[in-house]
Amino acid sequence: MPTITYAGRITDSRKGLPIFLDALELLLSAQIPRFRVRIVGGAEAEAGSVEHSIHRIDTCRRAMEDGRIEVWSRVERAALPELYSRSTVVCVPSLREQFGMVAVEAMMCGTPVVASRIGGLQDLVVHDITGYLVDRLNPSALASALAQFVRNPKLGQWMGRNARLWTTNRFDLESVTDRYVKLFENLMKGEQSHYDDQSGPPALRQRMLEVDRPIVEELVGDPLKKWRDVSSSPTPSFVAETNNSSYFVKLHQERPPSLNCLETTRFTIDSISSERIKLARFLSTAPVVPRVIAADEKTGILIQERLLEESNASDDEAEALMLNSSNQIQSIITVQGPEADEFLLALHRVSSATEEATAIEVVDQAAMKLSAALLEMKPRLRRCHPQIELIRILNYLKKNPWAVGPDFGARVRSLVNFLIAERPLVCTLPRLQHGSMKREHLMRRFDGTPAVCDLDHAGLYVGPHDVAHWFHEQHRHSKVAAPYSMLNLIHRLAQSEEDRFLGAIWLAIFPIFNGLWRFARGDWMTRVWDMQFLTAYPEAFRRVFTRSRESAAVR
Amino acid sequence: MRILLLTLTDDPFDPAGVGRFGGSQAFFFDLSRQFVRIGHQVTIVTRLNDIAKPQSQSLGPLCTIYRVAVGPPSEVDHHSLGFLREDLIAAVLALPLNGRFDILQTSNWLSGAVGLALVPKLADKHVHHLLSLGRVRLDLGEEPSPHDQTRDEWECRIFSSADALVCVTKDEQNALERLYPDVAKHKVTIIPYGIDADLFAPRPGNAYDYLRRPNNRFT
Numbered sequence: 001m002p003t004i005t006y007a008g009r010i011t012d013s014r015k016g017l018p019i020f021l022d023a024l025e026l027l028l029s030a031q032i033p034r035f036r037v038r039i040v041g042g043a044e045a046e047a048g049s050v051e052h053s054i055h056r057i058d059t060c061r062r063a064m065e066d067g068r069i070e071v072w073s074r075v076e077r078a079a080l081p082e083l084y085s086r087s088t089v090v091c092v093p094s095l096r097e098q099f100g101m102v103a104v105e106a107m108m109c110g111t112p113v114v115a116s117r118i119g120g121l122q123d124l125v126v127h128d129i130t131g132y133l134v135d136r137l138n139p140s141a142l143a144s145a146l147a148q149f150v151r152n153p154k155l156g157q158w159m160g161r162n163a164r165l166w167t168t169n170r171f172d173l174e175s176v177t178d179r180y181v182k183l184f185e186n187l188m189k190g191e192q193s194h195y196d197d198q199s200g201p202p203a204l205r206q207r208m209l210e211v212d213r214p215i216v217e218e219l220v221g222d223p224l225k226k227w228r229d230v231s232s233s234p235t236p237s238f239v240a241e242t243n244n245s246s247y248f249v250k251l252h253q254e255r256p257p258s259l260n261c262l263e264t265t266r267f268t269i270d271s272i273s274s275e276r277i278k279l280a281r282f283l284s285t286a287p288v289v290p291r292v293i294a295a296d297e298k299t300g301i302l303i304q305e306r307l308l309e310e311s312n313a314s315d316d317e318a319e320a321l322m323l324n325s326s327n328q329i330q331s332i333i334t335v336q337g338p339e340a341d342e343f344l345l346a347l348h349r350v351s352s353a354t355e356e357a358t359a360i361e362v363v364d365q366a367a368m369k370l371s372a373a374l375l376e377m378k379p380r381l382r383r384c385h386p387q388i389e390l391i392r393i394l395n396y397l398k399k400n401p402w403a404v405g406p407d408f409g410a411r412v413r414s415l416v417n418f419l420i421a422e423r424p425l426v427c428t429l430p431r432l433q434h435g436s437m438k439r440e441h442l443m444r445r446f447d448g449t450p451a452v453c454d455l456d457h458a459g460l461y462v463g464p465h466d467v468a469h470w471f472h473e474q475h476r477h478s479k480v481a482a483p484y485s486m487l488n489l490i491h492r493l494a495q496s497e498e499d500r501f502l503g504a505i506w507l508a509i510f511p512i513f514n515g516l517w518r519f520a521r522g523d524w525m526t527r528v529w530d531m532q533f534l535t536a537y538p539e540a541f542r543r544v545f546t547r548s549r550e551s552a553a554v555r
Numbered sequence: 556m557r558i559l560l561l562t563l564t565d566d567p568f569d570p571a572g573v574g575r576f577g578g579s580q581a582f583f584f585d586l587s588r589q590f591v592r593i594g595h596q597v598t599i600v601t602r603l604n605d606i607a608k609p610q611s612q613s614l615g616p617l618c619t620i621y622r623v624a625v626g627p628p629s630e631v632d633h634h635s636l637g638f639l640r641e642d643l644i645a646a647v648l649a650l651p652l653n654g655r656f657d658i659l660q661t662s663n664w665l666s667g668a669v670g671l672a673l674v675p676k677l678a679d680k681h682v683h684h685l686l687s688l689g690r691v692r693l694d695l696g697e698e699p700s701p702h703d704q705t706r707d708e709w710e711c712r713i714f715s716s717a718d719a720l721v722c723v724t725k726d727e728q729n730a731l732e733r734l735y736p737d738v739a740k741h742k743v744t745i746i747p748y749g750i751d752a753d754l755f756a757p758r759p760g761n762a763y764d765y766l767r768r769p770n771n772r773f774t
Contacts, residue, residue: 009577074570077581078754085758096695098687099723099748101571101578108750110757119691120724124747164757167750176749177589183744184556184658187680187718192741199725 016093022139107163134522252300273300463502481533667713
């Protein structure tokens with residue numbers, strides 16, 4: 001059973017135990033798998049007073065009677081590693097924290113940490129990689145982040161491995177003492193000491209490559225001379241050079257996809273990184289996709305030809321390159337066969353399904369089988385049809401109303417309901433697409449031919465996913481959200497009326513899903529852009545599609 | 556090296572996780588032990604906060620701890636102890652410290668304030684470990700205390716006089732430089748708290764794997 005542990009001073013209000021108890025109340029009422037909680041610390045009388053507080057909360061009292069909440073008083077320090085190692089996640093909900101020993105101790109034991117985004121904790125926990133940093137004084141944010149570990153044990157395992165890697169050699173007593181001794185010696189010699197620590201993610205990525213370096217060298221058949229971190233996503237990526245050549249090196253991680261952390265599903269796979277390598281190989285038949293030079297499925301290391309950034313293309317040229325790349329990828333396979341028929345059948349069945357959960361599951365299964373058959377990948381849960389994603393979002397909000405900010409949640413519900421009511425489910429086949437099409441992914445080879453990188457999200461999508469993603473990426477950082485302009489751009493490039501509609505749905509899904517995912521990781525600040533987008537979208541949609549219908553009628 | 560560790564508000568032997576005792580106690584305990592392991596001589600001075608504790612204790616040939624009996628022998632709000640500074644200085648100077656130290660390391664503002672008076676007489680260099688910052692507390696909107704003014708004045712003096720200031724994280728360094736703009740940046744360094752990696756390592760889930768645990772090897 002997943003175990004959430006709180007360790008530390010329990011009567012010091014700065015440590016945030018009351019916030020943790022509020023979060024527990026939310027989690028115990030939520031539709032998530034059963035979990036256990038251990039609260040450790042304090043003298044016996046202090047622990048008794050915490051038990052008393054827990055008894056005042058109905059859900060917590062029941063969980064305690066059920067043996068799922070245990071309150072221990074202080075334990076010997078030597079027992080702490082045993083506790084941390086047997087925890088899925090350790091929670092540090094402090095209101096103020098200069099450092100956060102518990103966070104480091106837990107990470108050294110290979111256990112991820114959910115901590116407040118405050119003080120020194122921000123330098124100890126690498127957000128999204130060794131745990132989550134959540135808004136201070138916000139039980140919903142804390143509960144959302146903790147819920148992910150309860151839903152998906154693989155998240156804790158992946159983050160735990162990173163946590164161990166991050167803390168080893170950085171926080172161990174021997175190296176810290178060496179730094180003190182060096183400081184003292186320098187002072188005695190009249191010199192100053194200055195340590196400039198590399199911040200979290202780059203330092204951790206560097207460590208990951210150092211650990212994997214022997215395998216990378218074996219794969220390229222040469223020792224690495226130097227390397228440069230070029231990561232633009234959570235997957236560490238490097239340009240590495242040997243005496244003879246240079247390569248693009250990607251260290252795929254066993255990080256569960258975000259969808260698998262937002263809902264409990266039986267459709268997970270053992271190794272996501274090996275699947276990504278298989279996919280990279282499969283796609284490389286398209287001229288625009290980088291050549292795979294070597295790979296190790298077991299560790300997730302992928303070595304590809306090195307590409308150059310495409311920085312000189314004008315907006316029009318970039319758009320043409322994007323369309324060409326997307327079309328090339330699409331042409332790798334023809335979506336047909338018994339699994340394709342089954343997928344269409346599933347969509348038809350869903351049109352008449354009354355249970356949302358059943359509808360989603362039916363299509364998910366059919367999409368998985370189709371992907372498995374055509375892309376030679378193991379079946380796993382992934383997004384495929386935008387209208388099904390709308391139902392999934394609505395379902396998530398229904399099951400977890402506490403897991404998003406109320407203003408954002410209300411807007412999303414309103415927009416999703418609007419879009420669901422707009423048209424019946426489009427029963428059409430998906431096509432193979434890049435999945436994360438954006439300007440930064442357009443590259444060129446040394447001979448000048450175009451290429452496109454980062455195909456980890458490639459897969460079968462219904463409607464023009466790539467086009468919608470392209471325009472969403474172009475506008476998501478602008479000061480003002482302009483859904484009308486974005487919908488018009490999709491309208492211009494989409495091939496059919498059906499594609500225009502599906503592209504419009506994908507366009508709505510990206511910011512909604514990003515928002516849900518942000519809340520789920522404890523970042524509770526609603527973005528003005530998101531609210532502007534969600535508010536202006538229905539009117540923009542009506543204007544674009546009414547005009548479209550009118551011009552079709554005139555023709 | 557001879558190191559004098561002045562930690563008047565935190566006895567390294569107090570149990571972390573109870574009352575107000577936290578990780579810093581555990582760290583100063585571990586750090587002192589590690590200094591000794593690599594051959595440095597460490598003298599720890601703290602304030603007696605429990606009558607049952609010994610006032611001096613030899614912890615082996617290279618380490619001694621003194622607990623000076625100044626103020627009530629019980630746990631009190633350590634921020635209220637500023638008025639005891641002169642008594643604490645006198646009590647430390649009266650200890651049988653056997654000569655000068657290379658380094659005086661202080662932690663928390665009260666130790667730093669006492670350390671300022673001790674440096675010329677007892678040690679060559681003064682390293683101050685911030686432990687916490689008064690202005691950060693107020694910056695986060697915590698309730699003001701009548702001792703804030705005294706603490707603030709002493710913190711400014713310590714930051715100006717100490718030879719080196721140790722922050723435990725980048726965030727603490729940023730807070731120091733933002734809230735105390737007069738601090739000389741070249742004095743500031745970041746050294747995190749260190750943790751015993753032999754003790755804090757992943758443990759096998761299965762109790763029968765006991766023999767494989769790294770800290771049970773006879774090395």
